[in-house]
Amino acid sequence: MNNRIRELRLEKRITQLQLSIALDxxxxxxxxxxxxxxxPSLAALIxxxxxxxxxxxxxxxxxxxxxxxxxxxxxxxxxxxxxxLLDCYNKLGTKNKARLVAYAEGLLDSxxx
Numbered sequence: 001m002n003n004r005i006r007e008l009r010l011e012k013r014i015t016q017l018q019l020s021i022a023l024d025x026x027x028x029x030x031x032x033x034x035x036x037x038x039x040p041s042l043a044a045l046i047x048x049x050x051x052x053x054x055x056x057x058x059x060x061x062x063x064x065x066x067x068x069x070x071x072x073x074x075x076x077x078x079x080x081x082x083x084x085l086l087d088c089y090n091k092l093g094t095k096n097k098a099r100l101v102a103y104a105e106g107l108l109d110s111x112x113x
Contacts, residue, residue, distance in 0.1 A: 003061045006034040008052040023047050042106040056103060 009019055009030075016030040023030070023044045032038035040048065045056040057063035089100060 003033065003036060004054075004059055005030070005040075005048065008048075008054060008059065009034075012052060014051075019048075019051070022051060042103070043110065045103075046106060046110050 009016070014022075016027045016034075020027045020030045023040075025044065029038060033040050033044075040060075045059060048054075048059050049056050052059065054066050055063060058066045089097060092100060
């Protein structure tokens with residue numbers, strides 16, 4: 001698996017040090033993420049998703065779908081997003097369904113801070 005952290009960081013024009021400060025990790029940890037020597041925690045992935053406006057799967061090189069869903073602007077848009085999410089879930093294999101649920105639970109946990 002080849003992640004896109006370095007590519008996204010450079011596109012955003014931020015240094016490893018700046019990203020490390022935002023994620024509350026060392027610069028060496030960012031380097032390890034970029035060279036696939038260390039996997040980011042769920043909390044780090046959530047924060048990178050916000051920083052780069054990209055899905056966690058895209059950041060980790062597991063998907064080619066980059067942009068995360070925006071906040072729904074109305075009920076129809078929210079219904080479309082829910083249907084899209086359910087469609088994506090249904091297309092996943094068992095292992096990736098479990099990952100998606102874990103990501104969602106992590107998002108819920110982080111929103112309660």
